[in-house]
Amino acid sequence: MQKEQIEILQALGAKGEAFGPLWDTLFESALLIHGHVCGGMPLGFRAGLAALKALDVERELNMAKLVVVETGSGHAAGCFADGVQLSTGCTFGKGLIRRAEYGKWALNLIERGSRKAVRVSVRPGVMEASFNSPFVKMRHQGIPPTQVPLDISRPLVEGLIAKPEEELFTISEPFEYPLPESPVTSFNLIFCASCGEAVAENKARLVDGKPMCIPCSGSGS
Ligand SMILES: [Zn+2]
Ligand SMILES: [Zn+2]
Known part of the structure; x- marks a missing residue:
């Protein structure tokens, strides 16, 4: 990773202050960990944030919550799941994220103890605009994300940061998630x-x- 790439991601990360105090630091970390500028990761990051807010809980630092992300694999915008992990704190290493192979841009955030959950899904129009964007068209031509010009990728992210949550997502009321018993650690x-x-x-x-x-x-x- 080049120094200038890090600087680009850090500058974009600073815009995460729109999400509230300290979220710029987390958004910057998310961009650095993810490694490139794209729409999927920031969209997942915001979806995770919306889920935390809807469930009225903090980012997961321990093991008390779980995410089931519905993106699956083998299609564009799988990066969504990285954003979900990084904003919710429900990460792969902690064993707190499961992937449902639905090919849908949605996540379920679940409190393990109470099984109380919310589901956040990206509005169909947002996905349609994203798949019609010049970014995805270039990706479809085989251009790696880091080689998509920044004047295409950066406005995509800035737009996703600026949009109100309700324009981007459908957020469910809390419901009881049918969670199987967790295996003993x-x-x-x-x-x-x-x-x-x-x-x-x-x-x-x-x-x-x-x-x-x-x-x-x-x-x-
Ligand atoms: Zn990405
Ligand atoms: Zn062995």
């Missing part, structure tokens, strides 16, 4: 009898009485 390690690597205890498999990691056990799951 393991704090114990075992060492695979075959490869010797460390394995979380609850993922180890017994083969002829010996603990093994899933790949060595040959069980495939």
